[in-house]
Structure formats: structure tokens, C-alpha cells
Amino acid sequence: MNLLAIIKSFFTSSGSPSDPQQEADDRYWQEVYDARAKFYEQHFGPLPDDILKLGHLFGVWPGGGLYVIPATKLGEGTYVYTTFGLTNPDMPATTTLIECDEACDEQGRPTQTTTSLGPKEPAETPEGAAGYGYELLIVARENAEWPLWVLQWAVGAELLNDAGILGRVEEFDGLTVEGIQVGCGDEANLLIAKAKPPLPEGMQLPGGKMELLVATVITNEEMQWAMENGRAALLDRLAETGSGQVSVRERS
Numbered sequence: 637m638n639l640l641a642i643i644k645s646f647f648t649s650s651g652s653p654s655d656p657q658q659e660a661d662d663r664y665w666q667e668v669y670d671a672r673a674k675f676y677e678q679h680f681g682p683l684p685d686d687i688l689k690l691g692h693l694f695g696v697w698p699g700g701g702l703y704v705i706p707a708t709k710l711g712e713g714t715y716v717y718t719t720f721g722l723t724n725p726d727m728p729a730t731t732t733l734i735e736c737d738e739a740c741d742e743q744g745r746p747t748q749t750t751t752s753l754g755p756k757e758p759a760e761t762p763e764g765a766a767g768y769g770y771e772l773l774i775v776a777r778e779n780a781e782w783p784l785w786v787l788q789w790a791v792g793a794e795l796l797n798d799a800g801i802l803g804r805v806e807e808f809d810g811l812t813v814e815g816i817q818v819g820c821g822d823e824a825n826l827l828i829a830k831a832k833p834p835l836p837e838g839m840q841l842p843g844g845k846m847e848l849l850v851a852t853v854i855t856n857e858e859m860q861w862a863m864e865n866g867r868a869a870l871l872d873r874l875a876e877t878g879s880g881q882v883s884v885r886e887r888s
Contacts, residue, residue, distance in 0.1 A: 665699065665725050668766065668843045672723065675846075679836045680707040680716045687720060690788060695753045696731050696795050699724045702787050710775065710834070714882075717783035718773035719791060723846045727767030729795045732756035759798040762806070766844035768794060770802045772828070774851050775835070776883045782818035783883070786826065786851055789816055805829060805849060810867030812859055824885070825859045826851045829871050835881060853883040 673683055687701035700721020707716040721727070734752045762769050772790050774783040793799035804811045810829040818824045831837050831848040838847040852874065854862070862870040874880055879887070 661725070664842065668723070668725055668841050669699075671839075671841050672720070672771075672846065675836070675839050676703075676705065676716075676718070676720075679709060680705050681709050682706075688784070690791065692733060693791065693795060696729050696733055697721060697727075697791070699726060700791075702784060702791075704779070704784075707775070711777075713777050715776055715779055715783075716773050717776070717787060719771045719787055722768040722771055722791070722794065723766040723841055723843065725767070725843050728758040728761055730756055730758055733796055759794075759800065762802060762845075764844050765802070766841040766846050768802065769845060770838075770847040770849045772801070772849045772851060773831075774883055775881060776885075778885075780885075782822065782824070782885070785818040786816055786824070790851070801828065802847060802849065808867060810862075810871060812854070812862050812867060812870075814859060824853050825856065827854045827858075827862065827867060827870060827874075828852075829867065829881070832871065832875070832881060850881040851883075852881045853885055853887070855887055 677683060683703060683705060687703055689701045690697065693700075700719065703716075703718050703720050705716040705718065707714045710716070731753050732755070734754045759768070761767070772787060774786060776783060790799075790801065794801055801811065805828055810827055813826045813828065815823045816826055828849055828851045831850050835850065836848060838845065840846070854870070854874075858870055858873075861873070871881075
């Protein structure tokens with residue numbers, strides 16, 4: 637059973653009459669998913685069996701989630717943390733989160749999520765874009781939790797608040813964000829920019845163009861330097877130092 641069929645099983649009863657248009661939409665959705673998966677596996681490595689679903693956004697982003705990919709094609713010990721579904725055919729979101737209640741265990745981990753949803757006007761996106769037009773990734777040489785905090789922040793900002801991250805990146809040659817929470821009492825500064833070689837730059841999906849955006853951790857000094865010299869110049873500077881778009885928390 638493909639991912640879309642599994643998702644739909646939560647919302648539809650068995651034995652319901654088939655809808656030719658719905659079946660065509662499902663095939664199209666799966667074509668987009670498969671093309672994106674093939675691209676990721678070609679450039680990074682095999683996708684894990686499990687995708688991390690964001691419980692509070694399940695009704696808003698039912699076909700999306702986060703992957704932690706052992707990116708062997710980028711080098712041993714390298715991981716790609718990525719959104720997977722912002723370019724789905726059912727995006728931009730037409731549903732929003734009105735209320736969310738979470739029950740947690742003794743360690744503070746969510747065990748049950750109850751949400752209330754409402755309709756939402758789809759966000760404006762670049763012409764010819766697949767969904768929101770991008771997927772966001774973090775490249776790091778560690779298997780850690782903090783990149784997932786960044787991705788959850790970005791997904792929430794985009795789906796619930798129409799942040800328009802791709803548009804901002806294109807308008808300002810990158811986007812700097814200060815003090816994003818990446819753990820209890822832990823923060824990081826970010827430079828978000830389009831992927832540069834040796835990373836792939838994106839592809840044409842059946843539903844439109846998919847850009848790859850990369851969030852890279854930067855220091856306070858680099859944040860200030862970017863304000864004075866520009867984000868594109870900072871990206872060039874990072875490339876010259878050898879770190880490029882790979883995040884190294886020890887630098888911050």
C-alpha cells in the first residue's frame with residue numbers, strides 16, 4: 637500500500653464507491669511523491685522506512701513529514717534532515733490549526749494530540765511552483781535532534797502563518813533568522829539559502845518546480861556580518877572556509 641492510501645485509510649471507510657476523479661488525483665499525488673523520492677535517493681541516499689509525522693499538523697499536512705536520511709552519497713557520517721511534502725499537489729494548505737491539545741509522558745514527549753481545524757485560504761506561491769515550491773533541508777555530520785526543531789519551526793511558519801520562505805529567499809538572496817529554539821534552553825542562528833553545489837539545486841516535479849533550500853547554522857559574528865555585507869556574500873564566505881552549507885554547531 638502506498639503512503640497516500642495509508643493516509644486516506646484514516647479518513648475513509650472501507651467499501652465506499654470509487655471516484656474516478658479521486659483515483660486520478662491519487663495517481664498524480666503518487667507520481668509527484670515517487671519523483672521526489674527518486675531525486676532524494678539519487679543525490680543523498682535511500683529514504684528511511686519511517687517518516688516523522690507532526691501530530692499537531694496531521695490534518696493540515698496529511699501527506700507530509702520529516703526525514704532523517706543517512707546521506708552516504710555526501711560522505712560517511714553525513715545526515716540530511718529534510719521536509720518531505722511541502723511540494724505535494726495538495727499544498728499550499730487549505731486547512732489551518734485552530735486549537736491543539738497535547739498529552740505528554742513523564743519525559744515531556746507527546747503521547748496524544750487532539751486538534752481543531754478550520755478552512756484557510758491557500759498562500760500565494762511563485763508561478764510554476766510545486767506546492768510551496770521548495771523543500772527545506774539541513775546537512776550535518778551528526779545524528780542529532782536539533783535539526784528537527786528547525787524543520788518543525790519552518791513547517792509551522794509556512795503552513796500556519798504563510799511565511800513565504802521561498803519568496804523571501806529569492807527577494808533577498810537568502811534569509812537570516814536569529815535565535816530559533818533548537819532544544820530546551822538552546823538556540824541557533826540560521827542562514828537559509830538555495831542549495832549550492834555540491835548539493836543538488838532542485839528539480840522539475842510533475843506538479844511544478846521544486847527548489848531545495850538549506851538552513852545552515854551561523855555564528856553571531858556571521859549574523860552581524862551578513863547584515864552589513866549581504867546574505868549572498870556570507871554564503872560565499874562559508875564556501876571559502878570549507879564548511880559551505882553544512883551545519884557545525886560547535887562553530888556557533
